[in-house]
Amino acid sequence: MRRQRLVAARAAAAVGQKTAPWFSGVEVEMAPPDPILGITEAFKADGSADKLNLGVGAYRTEELAPYVLEVVKKAEAKMLEKGENKEYLPIDGLAAFKKATVELLLGADSPAVKEGRVATIQSLSGTGSLRVAGQFLSRFCSGRTLYISDPTWGNHKAIFTDAGVPWKTYRYFDPETVGLDEEGMMADLKAAPEGSVVLLHGCAHNPTGVDPTKEQWKQICDLCHERQLLPFFDVAYQGFATGSLEEDAFAPRLFVEEGHDVIVCQSYSKNLGLYAERIGALNIVASDKDSAARILSQLKKIARPMYSNPPVHGARIVTEVIGNKDMFDEWKGEMEMMSGRIMTVRGELYDHLTRMAPEKDWSFVKRQIGMFSYTGMTPDQVANMTGKHHIYMTKDGRISLAGLSSSKAEYLAAAMVDSVRNF
Numbered sequence: 001m002r003r004q005r006l007v008a009a010r011a012a013a014a015v016g017q018k019t020a021p022w023f024s025g026v027e028v029e030m031a032p033p034d035p036i037l038g039i040t041e042a043f044k045a046d047g048s049a050d051k052l053n054l055g056v057g058a059y060r061t062e063e064l065a066p067y068v069l070e071v072v073k074k075a076e077a078k079m080l081e082k083g084e085n086k087e088y089l090p091i092d093g094l095a096a097f098k099k100a101t102v103e104l105l106l107g108a109d110s111p112a113v114k115e116g117r118v119a120t121i122q123s124l125s126g127t128g129s130l131r132v133a134g135q136f137l138s139r140f141c142s143g144r145t146l147y148i149s150d151p152t153w154g155n156h157k158a159i160f161t162d163a164g165v166p167w168k169t170y171r172y173f174d175p176e177t178v179g180l181d182e183e184g185m186m187a188d189l190k191a192a193p194e195g196s197v198v199l200l201h202g203c204a205h206n207p208t209g210v211d212p213t214k215e216q217w218k219q220i221c222d223l224c225h226e227r228q229l230l231p232f233f234d235v236a237y238q239g240f241a242t243g244s245l246e247e248d249a250f251a252p253r254l255f256v257e258e259g260h261d262v263i264v265c266q267s268y269s270k271n272l273g274l275y276a277e278r279i280g281a282l283n284i285v286a287s288d289k290d291s292a293a294r295i296l297s298q299l300k301k302i303a304r305p306m307y308s309n310p311p312v313h314g315a316r317i318v319t320e321v322i323g324n325k326d327m328f329d330e331w332k333g334e335m336e337m338m339s340g341r342i343m344t345v346r347g348e349l350y351d352h353l354t355r356m357a358p359e360k361d362w363s364f365v366k367r368q369i370g371m372f373s374y375t376g377m378t379p380d381q382v383a384n385m386t387g388k389h390h391i392y393m394t395k396d397g398r399i400s401l402a403g404l405s406s407s408k409a410e411y412l413a414a415a416m417v418d419s420v421r422n423f
């Protein structure tokens, strides 16, 4: 490295430059594009009129345009009227937001909330919450392994690797049944060392769209007791999976009711369409108020040198919407509308696929829930989808149905059938 810099300095002197460019002396390799957000970059560069971006999980209208919820516009208008300032928030965020978000997650009557046993910190959406949680685990629970489902959301492994949390995977998906690999999951979690941490998707598992049933959740909950595993929920789709905020919070609520200490990360990217506001929260449910207070103090200590304090705008939107009965009801209606549109295009895609290729069982398309369909397509099939049909999707065969319209469902089905039959 020093020699490289010396050579560069001499070369610069030879052409009359004062110093060599500093970065010519350090090796910075080109990083690969992000597996999910990189797809949007490639999509933008594609000139085809047929192109379809099913890579990123972002809700689109039937016209495939981004959607700002009506209730968000109303909340913003109210905020403007109030003329609130832009002072720094406390490190752990807006107090009213913290109260609203934990109550939305666990229910206002939750004993854990009432007893002050939940340490909540407003964070930079789901990703930022997971990162702070990761930092907390690596600082205070070192030596504990985090178990992550195989497959999982594309960013999980990078988040926990960067946070210095050792992780392993547990079996989750059975390609034969295109459903939950219950036996594999339970066996892997049983084999995990006592005291490990297990990352669970609260609802609408990404990328598979396969969730445990309520009965299976109860078994996982019992197993966590038996093996003393710490349940760590990633809740990125509350209200978006089924259209009901309560239904989609079933699993984390069950684990808290059953007496577990629990970590839960929340995101308002999808359910309120606040993707770019970066608003979410990290909640750590402890067994008593004193532990929660100590945990919160350490979460603040982690956040302060990382980003100091969180942004205020999204927090105020969420607080307005949850705190106003009319707006809250309107939000529920819009969530039902969004999840309903996704269910409709699921049905349409299934109908086209079944008509075009009746020899194959496509029922998984209708069974999976949430934004995505995990198609089981191979990398070669995915390459054909993009190369020939200009359909952009993640390499693991996941398509975001939130980016599909009824009018494009037939085009997508034809491309899928072509890819599955020929590759």
Ligand SMILES: Cc1ncc(COP(=O)(O)O)c(C=O)c1O
Pocket: 057, 124, 125, 126, 127, 128, 153, 201, 206, 234, 236, 266, 267, 268, 269, 275, 280
């Ligand atoms: C499972 C899961 N967790 C977390 C996130 C984080 O999203 P955000 O950081 O936008 O809240 C996502 C987004 O796609 C996700 O699917």
